[in-house]
Amino acid sequence: MASTDNTQHSPEAYASLLERARKLGNVRMASMVLAWDQRVMMPEGGTPARAQQLSTLSSLGHDLLVDDEVGEWLQSLEDESLTEEQAAVVRELRREYERAAEVPAELIEQLSAHQVESQQVWQEAKAADDFDHFAPALEQLIDLNRERAAAIDPGGDHYRVLYEDSQPYLPLERVEEIFAELREHLVALIEEIREDGRELPSPFSGHSYDEESQRALSEDALDLLGYPREHGRLDTAPHPFMSGNQFDARITTRFKEDDPIDALTATIHEFGHATYQLGLPKDEYGTPLGSPRSSGVHESQSRFWENHVGRSRAFWELFLPTMKAHFPHLEDVTVEEAYAAVNRIYPENLIRVEADELTYHLHIILRCEIDRAFVEGELEVSEIPRVWNEKMEAYLGVTPETDAEGCLQDTHWSYSFAKFQGYTVGSVLAAQLDAAMREDLDVDGLVRDGEFEPLWEWMTDHVHRHGQRYPTEELIEVATGEPLTADYFLEYVDEKFGELYEL
Template sequence: MATDEQESGYSDLLDRVRRISNVGNAGMVLYWDQQTKMPEGGTPARAKQLSALQSIAHELLTDDEMGDLLDELEGEELDDEQAAVVREIRREYDRAVSVPNELVEEISETSSEAQPAWREAKAEDEFETFAPYLDRLRELHIERAEHIAPEEDPYGVMFEDGEPYLPLERVEEIFDELRDGLVPLIEEVQENGADIAVDTFAGTFDSEDQEALCRDTLDLLNYDWDRGRLDTAPHPFMSGTQYDARVTTRFHEDDFVDPLTATIHEFGHATYQLGLRDDAYGTPLGQSRSSGIHESQSRFWENHVGRTEAFWEFFLPTVKERFPEFEDVTPEEAYEAANQVFTDNMIRVEADELTYHMHIILRSEIEREFVAGDLDVADIPARWNELMEEYLGIVPETDSEGCLQDIHWTSGFASFQNYTVGSVFAAQLWATIEDEIDDPMELIREGEFAPIRDWLTENIHEQGQTYTTDELIEEATGEPLTAEYFLDYVTEKYGDIYDLN
């Protein structure tokens, strides 16, 4: 039984952690505003504001009394939840205490300044505008990694920021398995695939109509508007907590399917946030496990729900209400259009389930070379184009649709892997759900999403950071992370769509 002194120490630790979390959550709101509403001229002040919040959070986390509390509690008998909280805070403390506060501020400020530079570079197709910021961010993040673990590979240390308990070596093994399985499947689709309905939704679409359709989608998925909102951003993202999980999307004049799937993707992120325990807000038990697990939720809803024929049987009438010109489209045609393999697609977020992961592998390889010093910043566009041709057989005509298409490098490196980790785990989750829920595809066909969402909430969301990543995967599915389910899933799905089976 816990002593009064132990309970007091643990309560003090939670109070401190909640303060740190609230500072970070305030920073998320400022970041959301910067991406959606802030006037372009606000960047200098916003960079200082975010830098100050980062500095305050760092100071609170690395306070000597925080270290003393952790030392005291680690010698006590704790229950499982308390032990998980102490484990997670200790990990964050040990990493943060080794990094000078001035470096934390400089990274935050440089990141904020890099974002408008990236937007300008992309809009003007001038990589040179963004290159100095990218080079400086590389230097700063390497310096930070060397403070944290001077004897380790800086890139691996960076990867642990978002995915602390899944070894990078294991992820790269999974990448090798995917490369071996996906490349021949993509080639088979290209060379022998049947003709499918690819121009089903051709046309020009007003952005207001697209937004209305995205809102319809969120309504049908039962998005909690009391704790969320939909806005637009240059690159779709979700930001928030279990009390306020906001999603963004973007629109294309000639394509409403991509904004639709992007919205469902971000809904998956929001569902994770909203499924976290309210009573654990501000503590590790009320925070998402990792970037890879987060992506598993967005990729699950985008692909295993939103790209199924069952979903299009349910959703197509809503599309026809907004766009009557598609009155004669069948669910099968809509399904094929939503799943066509774009072998000539340059853009990751618009890629199909097969070529998507070649985009991720490409980025990861470039990052590794860049962080290791084997690739100069000026050579990134050419290296990008070289790997695009090698992996996908296409070369971007501009850097805007090539190496400038993603904003992610303004925030750091070694995070792209988690999109693929998420996809692999999503397929593993779907296989488990098929075993544990009676006919989940029929539930999707009827628009009954609650049983699926409730299963995910119980097995993933409400667990917070109680388990490490590898433990959570085994708890939820009964086995370690494996690429087997994903490869089986895409082989069967695209074999059927393209009549390869």
Template sequence: MSNQSPESDSSESDAPEPYENLLDRYRRIAHLESGAGVLYWDQQVVMPEGGTPARGKQLAALSATTHEKLTDDAMADALDAAQDADLTAEQAANVREIRRRHDRNRSVPESLVEELTEHTSNSQRTWQEAKAEDDFDRFAPALERLRDLQVERAEAIDPDRPAYEVMYEDGEPYLPLERMAEIFEELKDALVPLIEWIEAEGDDLPSPFVAAGPHPDGNQRALSDAVLEVLGYPDEHGRLDESAHPFTSGNQYDARVTTRFKPEDPMDAFTATIHEFGHASYELGLPRDRFGEPLGASLSSGVHESQSRFWENHVGRTRPFWEGFLPTAKEHLDGVDDVTVDEAYAAVNAIYPDNRIRVEADELTYHLHIILRCELDRAFVEGDLSVDELPAAWNRKMEEYLGVTPDSDAEGVLQDIHWSSRFAAFQGYTIGSVLAAQLDHAMRQDIDDVDAKIREGDLEPLWDWMTEHVHRHGRRYPTDELVEEATGEPLTAEYFVDYVEGKFGDLYGL
């Protein structure tokens, strides 16, 4: 794969002095935050279990320092001076994004930032232990305190708006919550009847990979390494590890991914690895000469998820991909020598409404998992649900939306890491799927025979297209403008609905 992180096509050599002074200040903040990201990765992947108390204080000290530098009077003066300078469009975008962060955080007390960071770090260890022991009561006090601290922070940012709405803007600053709700309703209208039809009338699609299990972790690790090689993940700028919950951490120089292995189904780790590669592709595609600037940072959680969902669903779950990759899968998995392309394709796309785990969910029912979480998330933040009521409320909604009840809190309310760190963030997963389908449609207008390239493992043109249309812009454009810049039209659920109705209609004989 060629270098996916291009140099910016603009020069800052003649930038106004006030602007350069502002960037000098901001880069220090960004680099401290980048360092904190490495500490977070270490905590999730290799840190010894007993290191949590020290790590919490390390991260808290870094967050307090960055908060102070971001919100002090010197930064305010630097912003005012840069705002009055004669700026290019890119320079103005950098100033706009720094201003947004400064204004948003200036009223948040430094002591609150420090306490919230330390509590978050400690809560993640508590969550891991509670999940392993299937003991929600162990996590409940930490979760309740984390909610209270996040609400306090949101009220400090803007006391005149609902705390949940303020929290949502941490991840989606430019896509209104009302628009997100409209998209959810469109998806409900399309997905619920499609899922009901498949359950009632669709063909049975058993997985030959599950039938051949269990599969040792070593074999699955080899399969994950092999698919990353096909995708073009560069060893010199990344690495693959295991963690309790798959995630990606890094920047345009160092983007690391994790996965986890489920012995009975190797496709779980396979799709998780591709998903996290998609996140890494975004980070690696950001312009390197903008490292430390808003123009060298990813835009939002929804745009980030569009990259992971594109590579997972529009590449890794396609028939052309399996036409090319199946021989490699057979090299690394035992008992699958007789599996056909049709069987492999069906196995990675079959829907399982009775599945209780979001990260193992199929492409359709996945969004019912997201809607469930968003509704509980909001009710908990707004005080309509107490922490003690969450497990039962979770189980009720699982039964309502998916027709199943978790057998334990570990596979129910405790299954996701997210509540140990943030709230109002699940919407990004669905926005990402919607945008991924729209980007896929636009890409196919520009690139000849995308399916042939996927089949042949010639994926560089796809990554290059994403870099050109999404990655290289960093935070230059707000979300709506970026979507129009990339696809020629506003964000719409139309392409996602058409895509899933066509794909799953064919797969299940609709």
């Protein structure tokens, strides 16, 4: 793909616009590093200063984007003849400009500062199991987000505006259609498994796993998968995440003393996110062509590596000896036992990030339903714990005993809304990409042999290298040959769990 740096035949306005995009990208990357530090290394008392720092950078980025010159450059380019890559850059920057230009800079500063403060309050509330401690911050955050949504689209649907922040060019209606398919299909499949009554015991249960050995296991997994240490690092965080760009993609995980699979799968999941960042064109850093497409596409990469690779039988044929080397008491565990253990379902689980591959999506669906009702003013802050518990009982048959295990478990509402769809969109797209990849590669054979580079290269060729060249729906068709569909995901789970549970 041609580099956007090749502007010798481009309009002067385009060259100026591209330079501004790179400056804006650098401001955002600086904010990302500060946010990473806050969640990983910053002392608790640093919050007041960090809030001011990120607020200033957010305001600076906003000013760079909505400057009158940007509007003039975009207007002058409307009738210019541009290459496909240049037209994509202009499309993406015009979309950002038009959404941001209506939002007052003061509101951006307020929102950014409050997000930082809210994350600290959320951490305190979760640790103390005290939703009332978080409620005022959440109330203020929703008011600021509604104000921003109203500025972008006066009289419009606040929830749709916020949804389009992270899922541009993928209609909310299409996502809700997919969610309806999944809700009907997965509830029935989970109920069938429950009625059958077959249990898949875990040979990993009933033991203690020290953090040092678990970390070494995660490091070995990253080395095996090909994570380039000169471009990343592994740390711990209360809520695992990845942060970075094509030069610096950092991973976090967390360790549970009684469950080594939790940290391992979280590490592989975040590695998947890192592959996307590291696979973006390096010479397009700071421009839309060097940026990921959407949260749903990003999640497809982490879900592919976590579920279609890390939970595969082929992976455990390869990796089980490494696990036994770190934990000798697992010496007698077989590949089939390990494979079954990492894929068993446990609907009684309360925590989304610890959920199995099937029930996970019911966790997402209930969050989206609560999220939308809250944003649209149909649900008061004080009602969230009750509604959360009711939906957990309805969808999963369990009720949290504490808010820390319920509506306080996720960090998302401390900084944003209308973002949860990306997790399930990612799983659906991961299955579709996996099916397309298998037309070209012997995926299981490569995994069994520890040859992961061809998988990463395939994803880079079909997804990563395009950056934001294509709108979301078009990128999915370019990568897989067809529009987004839930068919491949439903076929995948039917085959996988039908075999495991002998349905």
